[in-house]
Amino acid sequence: MSMSNLVQLGTQTIVMKKCFLLAAVMLCWICAFAEDPTTDTQAGKTDKNGVLITPVMAATPDKFAAQTQRIHEDMQTGGRYEFMKPSDRINVDSLLDQMANLLQRAGSVEAMNHDMRLALFNDQEAVNGVLKHNDSNRLVCESRAPVGSHIPLTTCHTFGQIEATARNTKEGMQQFDLSRVCMARLQTSSARTRTRAGLARTRARR
Numbered sequence: 001m002s003m004s005n006l007v008q009l010g011t012q013t014i015v016m017k018k019c020f021l022l023a024a025v026m027l028c029w030i031c032a033f034a035e036d037p038t039t040d041t042q043a044g045k046t047d048k049n050g051v052l053i054t055p056v057m058a059a060t061p062d063k064f065a066a067q068t069q070r071i072h073e074d075m076q077t078g079g080r081y082e083f084m085k086p087s088d089r090i091n092v093d094s095l096l097d098q099m100a101n102l103l104q105r106a107g108s109v110e111a112m113n114h115d116m117r118l119a120l121f122n123d124q125e126a127v128n129g130v131l132k133h134n135d136s137n138r139l140v141c142e143s144r145a146p147v148g149s150h151i152p153l154t155t156c157h158t159f160g161q162i163e164a165t166a167r168n169t170k171e172g173m174q175q176f177d178l179s180r181v182c183m184a185r186l187q188t189s190s191a192r193t194r195t196r197a198g199l200a201r202t203r204a205r206r
Helices: 003-035 061-074 086-106 114-133 159-205
Strands: 139-144 153-158
Touching: 061 086, 086 114, 139 159, 153 159
Parallel strands: none
Antiparallel strands: 139 153
């Protein structure tokens, strides 16, 4: 066997070992997620900015139902996920339904087989990613040079503050446009009234 073939074989062996190691780590992670008895308390922990680290942590159908209800309540006005886009809401509801079906079929995470645990884990990671992105406490920072300066300044606001400002600005513009339409209609109506009055006076003189 040539030297190049030996090098190629050695590289393939290393890659395969890394793949097996990664698969083993993932399997251990899924098993730990499924068997951890503290999953119900982990679901309420937040980071330093107040963002829920793990909004959803499936364990049993009853506990998961309570988490689902809390998430739906947080989607209402004033809630943590108030500013979630409609498309994200649909995605979250779909993932939660899939997780609920898996838990109902098995009864608990511990009673699931490997494939069901893997599906539940993937759904949980996906729904938590969407929820964390839409958390009103998530901090968003940007670097921008103010008007009249070339020196960029870094400013940070929460996702909720940014979305609330955008909503208020949009509503203000809509009210302004509505007032302009109403004013234009009043002016048109007033002009028509004056025209009719002028015609009436002209006819009266005749």
